[in-house]
Amino acid sequence: MGSHIKSQSSVDSNFTRHLPKVELHAHLTGSISPQTLHDIWLERKGQDPSMELDDPLKVMSTEKEHFNVFTFFPLFDTYIYNLITSVSSIRQSTLAVLQSFYADGVRYLELRTTPRAVPGTSISKQIYISTVLDCMDEFFQSSGNDMSIYLILSIDRKNAAEEAAQTVDLAIEFRNQGRPVVGVDLCGNPARGDVSTFRVAFAKAKDAGLKITLHFAEIPASSTEDELRALLSYQPDRLGHVIHVPPKFKEEIVEKKLGLELCLSCNVLAKLTEGGFAEHHFGEWQKTGCPIALGTDDVGVFGSSLSNEYLLAGQHFSLTKADLLGLSRSAIECMFGGNEEKDKMYKLLNDFQELKSASP
Ligand SMILES: [Zn+2]
Known part of the structure; x- marks a missing residue:
């Protein structure tokens, strides 16, 4: 093999970490690191030695195998939700999640969470919700307003119609109090539920001016014509994952230029896609002109930060630094936070680009 001098513009982790980034697809609870969960576990164990939950560092170890679509959802329902059951642990974990996105160079964040009462x-x-929003306010102030943070409330596919409508009501209620709730999401185990149940809830969200993002075509069973037709009829602003999309739906998505939230590590590690990173459908969607926002989905589970997702995209799709700047700009187009936030983010990227081109 001949030796190649690496092009000046080849990407590295230093570049992707400093690149100002937009994160639009991150679930709050799935973003909590095993270490933070471990700290919460230790504290609870100290208060109640008879607590039966195992150490998160053991439960979430990926040494043997990564979580897949069958083991992923039970992790939350039977474990993490039972560990985080107090206002103080919700606060501790939320603040830690915000800090780690910030430290990774995220400068605009839309975090999503399913409203949850603790039995x-x-x-x-x-x-x-108000506990999470308070943490977001606190963090925003303490970071010197450096990272804008918004909240999306998620409807879980296992919800009944009334519970879904209640989630939309909560989004409206908090937004009317001036809190930064920008939209609603549909998430949860794609093997479960009939999405037509949520027609009324999403119509209400749309009427109220909330933005809509949907987990879309994650597995073949959730990519039927009926399901995708129903989901597109809810007039989503963005779609997450878009893995098993049949050509005619793809055409419709491209025509509408819907924003796409693509999560490389999550898809590859959970085996939602085949062929590793190089075969990820990012490569296909990238050619369509739809704006793309790379996202981490659940960095606590999959262990890949947003800067690492940019690095992986760069490495596996031969993208230059200029391409990654373009990718970060394309995520701005998908933001729900309004034009002022978009302008702020474009400016950050322009400043970053100037700084980079000025440096030797
Ligand atoms: Zn997701």
């Missing part, structure tokens, strides 16, 4: 405590869905 046997005074924590209602309202208290849960």
